[in-house]
Amino acid sequence: MSRLRVAPDRARELVGAFRDRAHLVDRADGFVGLEVWQNDRDESELIMVSHWTDRESFKAYMKSDAHRISHGRISAELKSDIKLEALEHLHTFTVVAQ
């Protein structure tokens, strides 16, 4: 899970970038799915959640060319805007109940 904060006037662009994503991760070993959430009361707060079958698959993807290429598609301007306002880095969780 990553929590991102962008300037309100960039939120639409960031959501658009996720909607138009390259889908390279969809073919990664162990990938289950991802969702991007936008706070109902604060459009500048977004959370990206990806589900994996196991931690090792996730770590392998994070080091992969597919990950590098996916991130390379985001404009440098938008990327720096997200980075500067990032609230939290990546956190990993185990699904313990459903």
Add this chain to the structure above:
Amino acid sequence: MSRLRVAPDRARELVGAFRDRAHLVDRADGFVGLEVWQNDRDESELIMVSHWTDRESFKAYMKSDAHRISHGRISAELKSDIKLEALEHLHTFTVVAQ
């Protein structure tokens, strides 16, 4: 999404309570699913995520007897332990990309 923090020695009990949940919510209108996540590096941090088809269904459930009964099953002792250490109240998000 609710983020909960409990004393480390209560985390196992809290996870157990979620695993043994009454499943009353499963029959609520608009309910899609729920997951409980436990931080890989800090077992005392848990996140509960529930998915709904629409905000109104979620709000109706939160006011329902089913919700009240589900929460009534948690021991008062554990509940107060969670409550005291709650980091964040409920936040709602819209899934904007997948």
